[in-house]
Amino acid sequence: MKILVTGSNGMLGHDLIDVLKDNHELILTTSKTLDITDKDKVIEFIRENNPDIVINSAAYTDVDGCEENQDIAYAVNGYGVENLALGCREVDCPLVHVSTDYVFDGTARDPIREDGKIGPISVYGKSKLKGEEAIQKILDKFFIVRTAWLYGINGGNFPKTMLELAKNHSEITVVYDEVGTPTYTPDLAYAISQLIDTDYYGIYHITNSGHCSWCEFARYIFEVAGSDVNVIPVTASEFARPAPRPHYSVLENKRWIDNGFEPLRHYKDAAKEYIELIK
Numbered sequence: 286m287k288i289l290v291t292g293s294n295g296m297l298g299h300d301l302i303d304v305l306k307d308n309h310e311l312i313l314t315t316s317k318t319l320d321i322t323d324k325d326k327v328i329e330f331i332r333e334n335n336p337d338i339v340i341n342s343a344a345y346t347d348v349d350g351c352e353e354n355q356d357i358a359y360a361v362n363g364y365g366v367e368n369l370a371l372g373c374r375e376v377d378c379p380l381v382h383v384s385t386d387y388v389f390d391g392t393a394r395d396p397i398r399e400d401g402k403i404g405p406i407s408v409y410g411k412s413k414l415k416g417e418e419a420i421q422k423i424l425d426k427f428f429i430v431r432t433a434w435l436y437g438i439n440g441g442n443f444p445k446t447m448l449e450l451a452k453n454h455s456e457i458t459v460v461y462d463e464v465g466t467p468t469y470t471p472d473l474a475y476a477i478s479q480l481i482d483t484d485y486y487g488i489y490h491i492t493n494s495g496h497c498s499w500c501e502f503a504r505y506i507f508e509v510a511g512s513d514v515n516v517i518p519v520t521a522s523e524f525a526r527p528a529p530r531p532h533y534s535v536l537e538n539k540r541w542i543d544n545g546f547e548p549l550r551h552y553k554d555a556a557k558e559y560i561e562l563i564k
């Protein structure tokens with residue numbers, strides 16, 4: 286297939302290229318070559334290139350930055366996605382869009398299904414929801430893939446930050462009252478490569494298996510890395526950040542499993558592989 290991948294310079298974007306490049310013709314764009322907030326250019330670009338499918342991994346992903354730069358957040362995560370959907374409608378091609386567990390409010394107590402009650406509590410989550418809504422209004426053929434707590438080789442992320450801090454700290458405070466599922470970007474990219482071979486359109490939750498708090502994840506990272514760091518649990522309110530995060534955002538990968546796909550491996554197995562690569 287001829288696949289347009291936006292955000293190809295990003296953490297997930299790099300891994301999408303890796304899993305797709307051998308079997309597909311890729312058109313890769315970055316914020317410099319295709320700013321998704323430029324509606325006319327986006328529609329013209331899609332019309333000219335006439336892809337079989339578009340995968341959008343571009344986003345304004347700085348969760349705290351979104352609180353301060355609301356205009357950018359909505360422009361990229363809301364209108365930018367709408368522009369891509371309009372372009373896809375012109376050439377009748379499906380859109381794969383990557384969304385987030387932060388569209389949920391964090392009050393759930395059990396893993397959240399795709400039709401769970403939406404209620405973003407941060408500007409980032411609200412702006413990502415705008416993108417989801419635009420797609421559903423404009424397109425029939427779409428995959429909205431909500432995922433969570435991403436980490437991979439080509440981007441800043443929690444495991445990297447922890448290992449960096451461990452170099453000159455013997456104690457690190459980490460939030461224990463936010464629970465989710467760390468997800469390794471190569472695993473997610475591979476899942477997306479499987480999804481696009483189907484026409485099982487709709488909303489998906491795709492994460493690695495299992496769940497933990499940030500604090501548990503930090504302890505696991507140090508255990509695998511062999512670092513002797515004391516992790517001190519704190520609440521999110523003690524560890525004040527500009528954007529509120531959901532306290533619980535574990536995503537049940539229900540439609541993924543119901544449609545016959547294999548569950549992604551446990552987050553501990555994926556994280557072990559990653560930490561051993563970067564430590």
Ligand SMILES: NC(=O)c1ccc[n+]([C@@H]2O[C@H](COP(=O)([O-])OP(=O)(O)OC[C@H]3O[C@@H](n4cnc5c(N)ncnc54)[C@H](OP(=O)(O)O)[C@@H]3O)[C@@H](O)[C@H]2O)c1
Nearest residue numbers: 292294295296297315316320321343344346385432434435
């Ligand atoms: N990171 C997480 O923990 C997490 C969790 C859940 C969901 N997600 C979602 O997963 C997706 C991938 O995340 P990621 O962590 O791989 O993101 P990332 O590393 O921040 O990459 C995002 C890319 O978007 C591009 N971009 C930003 N503004 C743009 C614009 N106006 N036009 C075109 N491109 C633009 C950037 O391009 P340049 O580099 O070219 O400037 C950047 O490379 C995003 O949709 C994100 O919302 C992420």
